[in-house]
Amino acid sequence: MTPYLSIEHVEKRFERNGVSSHVLSDINLRVERGEYISIIGHSGCGKSTVLNIVAGLIDSSSGVVILDGKEVRDPGPDRSLVFQNHSLLPWLTVYENVALAVDKVFKRSKSRAERKEWTLRHLDMVNMSHALHKRPSEISGGMKQRVGIARALAMEPKVLLLDEPFGALDALTRAHLQDEVMRIQGELHNTVMMITHDVDEAVLLSDRIVMMTNGPSATIGEILHIDLPRPRNRIALANDPRYNQYRQAVLSFLYEKQRKVEDLGQRRQSSDSKPQAQARA
Amino acid sequence: MNAPANPIKAPALPSSAAPRTPQWYVRVRDYLVQRTLPPVLIGGALLLIWQMLCSGPDAALPPPTQVVSDTWELIIHPFYDNGGNDVGLAWQMLASLERVAYGYLLAVIAGVSLGVLVGQSTWAMRGLDPLFQILRTVPPLAWLPLSLAGFKDSHPSAIFVIFITAIWPIIINTSVGIRNIPEDYRNVAKVLRLNGLEYFHKIMLPAAAPYIFSGLRIGVGLSWLAIIAAEMLIGGVGIGFFIWDAWNASRISDIILALIYVGVVGYLLDRLVAMVGQYVTRGTSAG
Numbered sequence: 001m002t003p004y005l006s007i008e009h010v011e012k013r014f015e016r017n018g019v020s021s022h023v024l025s026d027i028n029l030r031v032e033r034g035e036y037i038s039i040i041g042h043s044g045c046g047k048s049t050v051l052n053i054v055a056g057l058i059d060s061s062s063g064v065v066i067l068d069g070k071e072v073r074d075p076g077p078d079r080s081l082v083f084q085n086h087s088l089l090p091w092l093t094v095y096e097n098v099a100l101a102v103d104k105v106f107k108r109s110k111s112r113a114e115r116k117e118w119t120l121r122h123l124d125m126v127n128m129s130h131a132l133h134k135r136p137s138e139i140s141g142g143m144k145q146r147v148g149i150a151r152a153l154a155m156e157p158k159v160l161l162l163d164e165p166f167g168a169l170d171a172l173t174r175a176h177l178q179d180e181v182m183r184i185q186g187e188l189h190n191t192v193m194m195i196t197h198d199v200d201e202a203v204l205l206s207d208r209i210v211m212m213t214n215g216p217s218a219t220i221g222e223i224l225h226i227d228l229p230r231p232r233n234r235i236a237l238a239n240d241p242r243y244n245q246y247r248q249a250v251l252s253f254l255y256e257k258q259r260k261v262e263d264l265g266q267r268r269q270s271s272d273s274k275p276q277a278q279a280r281a
Numbered sequence: 282m283n284a285p286a287n288p289i290k291a292p293a294l295p296s297s298a299a300p301r302t303p304q305w306y307v308r309v310r311d312y313l314v315q316r317t318l319p320p321v322l323i324g325g326a327l328l329l330i331w332q333m334l335c336s337g338p339d340a341a342l343p344p345p346t347q348v349v350s351d352t353w354e355l356i357i358h359p360f361y362d363n364g365g366n367d368v369g370l371a372w373q374m375l376a377s378l379e380r381v382a383y384g385y386l387l388a389v390i391a392g393v394s395l396g397v398l399v400g401q402s403t404w405a406m407r408g409l410d411p412l413f414q415i416l417r418t419v420p421p422l423a424w425l426p427l428s429l430a431g432f433k434d435s436h437p438s439a440i441f442v443i444f445i446t447a448i449w450p451i452i453i454n455t456s457v458g459i460r461n462i463p464e465d466y467r468n469v470a471k472v473l474r475l476n477g478l479e480y481f482h483k484i485m486l487p488a489a490a491p492y493i494f495s496g497l498r499i500g501v502g503l504s505w506l507a508i509i510a511a512e513m514l515i516g517g518v519g520i521g522f523f524i525w526d527a528w529n530a531s532r533i534s535d536i537i538l539a540l541i542y543v544g545v546v547g548y549l550l551d552r553l554v555a556m557v558g559q560y561v562t563r564g565t566s567a568g
Binding site for chain 2: 055056057074075076077079080081083085087089091100101104105155
């Protein structure tokens with residue numbers, strides 16, 4: 001059986017001022033339809049680059065990405081993105097932000113009334129029906145992210161790409177949104193690929209966790225199957241020994257096998273550039 | 282819900298409200314004291330100083346009282362028309378405003394288009410930017426002889442001077458605004474596969490609007506500066522020539538009145554563009 005989404009021998013080299021850096025080396029991943037995949041790794045390991053290659057926003061240096069039998073060459077609505085910084089258009093209202101995507105993607109296949117209904121339904125799905133006519137500057141960070149998720153879901157993507165979607169949120173809002181994403185995932189059975197550096201988030205949400213080694217020449221280190229029944233409940237799982245084993249496995253990969261070895265100078269540098277790295281990661 | 286609370290509250294209300302001054306009165310009084318009083322006081326003091334300095338028998342300039350009495354006919358009859366150049370100040374103003382309107386609108390259309398081109402295309406920027414940087418430093422009036430030679434008529438020449446004065450800040454601000462469109466918005470457009478036209482009016486214009494409008498505001502101020510100077514040279518009806526004419530006839534009071542009008546209209550033009558900008562760009566600041 002051919003996989004739904006397959007990443008084959010993807011490599012990425014950046015050339016800057018004549019200095020070439022090998023960011024990704026031989027990435028191979030097969031994702032089944034309806035699977036929820038998390039990619040976890042230290043910041044700067046290139047996990048965002050993988051996502052951007054799948055999105056088509058960055059070209060790989062070699063290798064291919066095949067989605068549903070077709071090679072990915074450029075960005076498109078079949079791979080909708082949710083960015084960490086929500087990237088809603090500030091001059092449009094909540095409704096208009098989602099409607100912009102819906103009207104473009106379903107311009108021919110749905111009537112005007114159907115598109116309106118479709119937009120409203122997806123905003124309702126993320127519980128944002130109360131703020132349809134507010135602008136992004138008037139709603140909280142968590143709400144913006146909900147709208148971003150609604151916009152991405154409304155495009156009816158073949159694969160939903162989440163780039164640290166909850167990274168900029170406070171812990172309570174984050175937990176709340178994770179639960180919502182699990183609920184929506186339970187209804188729609190989307191194929192999801194999520195970048196995260198939160199171990200709990202990865203274990204809670206994923207069917208498989210893809211752990212990446214540190215760069216340069218980062219690649220996939222281990223893949224962990226999370227065999228926990230759905231729907232999952234974070235409180236019940238907190239005492240589940242299997243949950244803790246999975247957590248342990250990811251932690252030991254990140255902090256024992258792939259611990260960042262930095263000398264003092266590098267550490268100072270990396271702490272200086274941390275906000276930037278996070279924004280890009 | 283309120284019902285049980287009412288009997289207790291009701292008798293307390295009138296007694297507490299009676300001695301208190303009404304809310305609107307406090308608000309109006311505060312506004313007058315905080316906003317209106319300072320400019321009135323300072324303005325009054327300056328007029329007083331002016332009056333004292335220019336009241337002597339050998340003063341070169343008239344004091345404010347004399348300005349008002351000299352120009353009273355002009356003030357109360359802004360729309361008189363004796364034919365030729367001898368028309369009221371309102372007509373002079375409108376003639377200048379009409380020139381500014383033509384020149385400025387042309388500058389807006391050409392400036393935003395060129396700004397979009399330079400902002401979008403690195404090649405165009407490299408080719409055109411040096412030219413812009415040199416031409417924008419040429420003083421507006423330096424263009425006048427050339428445009429008179431080209432158009433052989435004073436009216437289009439004045440409009441051209443306005444155009445060439447206002448266009449540079451519009452081009453430069455528009456191109457900066459377009460270069461500064463966040464990568465995220467571009468990515469949204471890419472994922473949605475917006476075509477060029479959709480990208481232009483759904484992403485590019487709204488995202489760059491705050492920059493474009495600051496260019497438009499600078500542009501309208503500059504064109505009002507330039508029209509007065511240009512009209513002094515080309516003659517005809519217009520507030521600039523009115524000032525020059527008054528100087529030739531030694532009507533100093535007329536000049537002072539005209540300067541006040543010029544200042545007020547320039548201020549109103551600036552406010553007008555700023556207000557349009559605020560309306561158009563509402564909500565554009567990222568949040």
